[in-house]
Amino acid sequence: MDKGFKIYDGTTSYNKPALKAVGIATVKGVKLKVEFVLRPSEEQPVIKQEMYLQDVGTGNETVRIFYAEDTELDDNQGPDIYAQGNRNGMYMTEKCYKFIMQDKIADGPDHYQGIRYQTAGAQMDTQSKYGMADYTYYGSSLGGADLSPFTVDEGSLIAGAGDSALGAMWEPQTLDATKVYHYRNDVGFFNEGMVVPEAVVSYTNNTTTDKKNHVLDELTLNFATHNIGFKSVWDNITMTATIPAGLTVDPKTMKAKLNDGSEVNVDVKSYNASTHKITYKLPKDLADNEWTTVSIDTKINSKASNKTLQPSMVSQGGKAFYNKASAQTDIPVELAPTVIDKTVRNESEKETEYQDTTQVHARDVGSYDGITDKLFDIIHYKGAFYYGN
Structure with missing residues (x-):
C-alpha cells in the first residue's frame, strides 16, 4: 500500500x-x-x-483478483482439503475443529483450488492453477476444483498428502x-458440536443456452438447505421460499431432494399463490455436510421484462446457537420485444387468412382475431392500427 x-x-x-x-x-x-x-x-x-x-x-x-493462504489447523501444517457439496467451496477438519471457505456467494470467486504448498520459494505447486509468490498466475486456463467432476459430492478429497494451501481466483x-x-x-x-446453517438459492434455465433469461423461458428454481457444522445435527427445520411475481409457478412440480439422492414430492398446498411463498418442513434433520433441496418449475412472464428477479429463502429450526440461514439470487431478464400477438383480416375484401396487417377502407367490415366488428377510418402505420371517428 x-x-x-x-x-x-x-x-x-x-x-x-x-x-x-x-x-x-x-x-x-x-x-x-x-x-x-x-x-x-x-x-x-x-x-x-x-x-x-x-x-x-x-x-x-x-x-x-487472487486470494490464497497457507493452511494450519490444530498444529497440523498439512490438513487434507475436501469439497463442499454443490461446488460451494472447501473445508478441512482436525479432531476438534473445522475450517471452511465459502465460494458460492454474491461476488465470490469464480474458481477455487486446494493444493500443495512449496516452502522453497514460498510459492504454490507450479502444477496447480494458482501461485503465492507475488501473486503469480500459472497457466492460461482458469481451471479449478470447482470445474472438476470429482468435487460435486460433499467430502470429496481435493488436496492431501503434504503441506496444503488454499487458493481462489476471479475472472x-x-x-x-x-x-x-x-x-x-x-x-x-x-469447534465440534456446532451447527452451521447455510441456504443457497440457484436456478437453471431449461430453455435457452445463451446465458440470458427471456420472457417465456422455463426455469427450475432450487432452494437448498445445508448444515456445514462439525459433529452436529440441525433439527426441526422449516424452509420458506419467496418467488417473485415475474415467475409463473407450477406447484405440481415441487420436489425435495434429500441428502441420499432420493426425491419426494412436496404437497401443492405448500405453495401459497397469494403470497408467492413455499413453506415446507424438511422431512429429515441435517447432520454434518448434509443437504435438502426443494425445487419448482417456473416460467418467466411479461411482468419480468427488463427487470432483475430475486427469489429468496429462509431456513430455520432447532435451538442451536446458529439456527437460521437466508439467501437470495438475482435473475436478470432481457427486455421483451414488442410483437403483434393478434391478427386481422378484411371481411369486405373476402380475405380468408388472418394476417399481421391488412388494407382496409372506411366502414369495411373486419375480423380481429376471429371477432367480427366494424372498422371506421383505420390507418395502417408501422404495424399498428389507429381508429379514427
Whole structure:
C-alpha cells in the first residue's frame, strides 16, 4: 500500500465488530483505490472478507483478483482439503475443529483450488492453477476444483498428502474508472458440536443456452438447505421460499431432494399463490455436510421484462446457537420485444387468412382475431392500427 493507508473500526448493523482498511495501491503501474472490510456473518461463525476496488487512473486496465493462504489447523501444517457439496467451496477438519471457505456467494470467486504448498520459494505447486509468490498466475486456463467432476459430492478429497494451501481466483475484469468493483470471500472456523446453517438459492434455465433469461423461458428454481457444522445435527427445520411475481409457478412440480439422492414430492398446498411463498418442513434433520433441496418449475412472464428477479429463502429450526440461514439470487431478464400477438383480416375484401396487417377502407367490415366488428377510418402505420371517428 502507498502512503495514506488507514485502518478504521466500527460495528455492523447487527452490532458486531467490523474492521476497514482504506488506501491507494500501485500494482505494476496501475493506481488503485482499495478498501478492505472484515465483518462477521450474522448467521454463521464466518468472517466476510470483502474488497472494494476502483481504478483512480485512466481506466480500462484489466486486473485478475487472487486470494490464497497457507493452511494450519490444530498444529497440523498439512490438513487434507475436501469439497463442499454443490461446488460451494472447501473445508478441512482436525479432531476438534473445522475450517471452511465459502465460494458460492454474491461476488465470490469464480474458481477455487486446494493444493500443495512449496516452502522453497514460498510459492504454490507450479502444477496447480494458482501461485503465492507475488501473486503469480500459472497457466492460461482458469481451471479449478470447482470445474472438476470429482468435487460435486460433499467430502470429496481435493488436496492431501503434504503441506496444503488454499487458493481462489476471479475472472479477469477490465476496470471502468467511474465504477467501484466488489469482491468477497468468506472463511469460518468453529469447534465440534456446532451447527452451521447455510441456504443457497440457484436456478437453471431449461430453455435457452445463451446465458440470458427471456420472457417465456422455463426455469427450475432450487432452494437448498445445508448444515456445514462439525459433529452436529440441525433439527426441526422449516424452509420458506419467496418467488417473485415475474415467475409463473407450477406447484405440481415441487420436489425435495434429500441428502441420499432420493426425491419426494412436496404437497401443492405448500405453495401459497397469494403470497408467492413455499413453506415446507424438511422431512429429515441435517447432520454434518448434509443437504435438502426443494425445487419448482417456473416460467418467466411479461411482468419480468427488463427487470432483475430475486427469489429468496429462509431456513430455520432447532435451538442451536446458529439456527437460521437466508439467501437470495438475482435473475436478470432481457427486455421483451414488442410483437403483434393478434391478427386481422378484411371481411369486405373476402380475405380468408388472418394476417399481421391488412388494407382496409372506411366502414369495411373486419375480423380481429376471429371477432367480427366494424372498422371506421383505420390507418395502417408501422404495424399498428389507429381508429379514427
